[in-house]
Amino acid sequence: GCALSVIFELSFLFQEYIYVNMYLGIIRNRTF
Incomplete structure (x- = not known):
């Protein structure tokens, strides 16, 4: 139980x- x-x-x-x-990758693609 604990391990699960x-x-x-x-x-x-x-x-x-x-x-x-x-999400960060999408922001970088839109910025550059």
């Missing part, structure tokens, strides 16, 4: 990190 919650939290943070990078 940790994995779920890590996967959620990783997904959020990917979304932030994609």
Whole structure:
């Protein structure tokens, strides 16, 4: 149970990190 919650939290943070990078990439493409 504890391990599953940790994995779920890590996967959620990783997904959020990917979304932030994609958003920043779009802003950079529009700027340059």
